[in-house]
Amino acid sequence: MGCGETFDKKSLIRIVRNTDGLILVDETGRMNGRGAYICPSAECLDKAFKKHGLDRAFKTTVPKEALESISEYIKEHAT
Numbered sequence: 001m002g003c004g005e006t007f008d009k010k011s012l013i014r015i016v017r018n019t020d021g022l023i024l025v026d027e028t029g030r031m032n033g034r035g036a037y038i039c040p041s042a043e044c045l046d047k048a049f050k051k052h053g054l055d056r057a058f059k060t061t062v063p064k065e066a067l068e069s070i071s072e073y074i075k076e077h078a079t
């Protein structure tokens with residue numbers, strides 16, 4: 001999702017929509033639910049947000065609070 005750069009899959013950040021419908025960062029990579037991968041880059045995340053990539057990936061409107069917590073996580077882990 002996002003820029004089309006290629007990253008090693010294990011360096012990508014997995015976002016998951018869990019069975020309760022919550023959208024969050026899957027830090028373990030093992031959560032159940034629909035997943036989407038995003039680059040560990042704040043810039044790519046911004047692009048994905050603006051293009052509504054997450055909304056499309058999860059077929060729902062991602063709540064602002066979820067976007068903010070994902071954004072914070074990625075900023076902490078960005079390369």
Ligand SMILES: [Zn+2]
Binds near residue numbers: 003005
């Ligand atoms: Zn990217």
